[in-house]
Amino acid sequence: MPEQNDPRDEHIIDWLRTNREDTDHPVDVDAAWSRLAARNHIDTQVAPLRRRAIPRTWQIAAALVAVATGATLWSRVTKTPSSSQVMREVFALNGQRTTLTLDGGIRVSLNGGSRLSYAVSGAGSRDVYLDGEAYFEVAHDPGRTFRVHAKRGVVRDIGTRFSVRAYASQANVEVAVVEGAVALSADSASAAIELAAGDLGVLPDAGAPTVTHPASLDRYIGFATGSLVLEGMTLRDVASTLERWYGVGVTVDDAVLATRPVVARFRGETITQALDAITLAVGARYELRGEAYVIRARTK
């Protein structure tokens, strides 16, 4: 390459790659997309849910709802021909977080890369289906059971605030209880364990659920209040968490580096600020390669 024939060039190119001039003018990509989509009447199609509990044939009426929080909420109403039950699906794309209130005053915060579906109306018990991560605040109603279905797990509320994490990419369903109590069981098994405030329940892909009592549940509930809490995670896990939080690609280009533990906490930082702090802490560097940020070992 004629452009890299001088020893000083490495330093210069390094500086060009990482200089901060565009963070002087941060843009809100979510808001920008909402604006563009609204102006041009763009409807983002989504793949239908694949879950046994819900019939597969859908008639789709897509609706774009901007919620009061300013976040964008993708939702769609589906009607099953066999019954008159109307299902609604709510999405938070990577980089988005959204809140909604279900019938009965159940408040839900949906983290990035997550999908929640539920029946729009229906007496008796309330069942919601989660792919991803959500935080629930439930005022217990003895007349109506509230259940969260995630992977093979079922979480039944006993009046509480709790968080469920069940991304497709992870093996376990994790349930963190902030207040009150919930019962956690596998779909098929009847045996449920009860989780109290401060407990973390883990349901593996196979086998019975277990309960621990970690020092802090912040990493499971921080997202609901706008904090990204990275604890007890390797850099590899952190990369996929950042992808969901910021809606950009983040990869680790070094096998040793990927296993390094990371502890960090962010609130309102931009992706580059977060990457600056993380790479400084683990002694790495990062660059924007194509469309994704790549974290690499420092070469000097």
Place this chain on the structure above:
Amino acid sequence: MLPSDIATRIRAGDAKAFELVFRTYYQPLCAFAFRFVRDSAAAEDLVQDVFGAVWTTRATIQIKTSVRAYLYTSVRNRALNVRKHEAVVDDWDRDESIDHVRELHPPPIQPDALLDRKLLEARLEAAFDSLPERAATALRLRWRDELSHAEIAEAMGISVKGVEKLLSRGLRALRESLSVG
């Protein structure tokens, strides 16, 4: 990375593919537009208009090099139109002629054996800011936004040779800022 069939999908009206492209390039394009319009709100408006036009005319768009090059080109064309419209004095071409004058009068080199990283970066920044607009843009597109030479050529409306010239000239100026006497 964006899927290779992204252009085909957008042409077919795939809104999800379009959103992916938007989310990937919105920020770098805003930063690119800012170089022309020097106002972050105007830069965002401009990029919004470009994406709006892409969506409206998606069926008939001709992609030469890449979707990315197409977007940068559209931003530049629109920015230059805006600029022409507003009759801004500090013109692109005038910049180029100043370049020759600058080459005759390089900034004085300060001898300092103990330059630390911060000072080096400050020097680079100063040198970068005093580069001709076109050279700075080319360097930025090449290493910050990682466009290929062909993509930069398309985006800036010049030849690949011209891109190489701008890059080597820009690098040379930055190297000089790092030299210690």
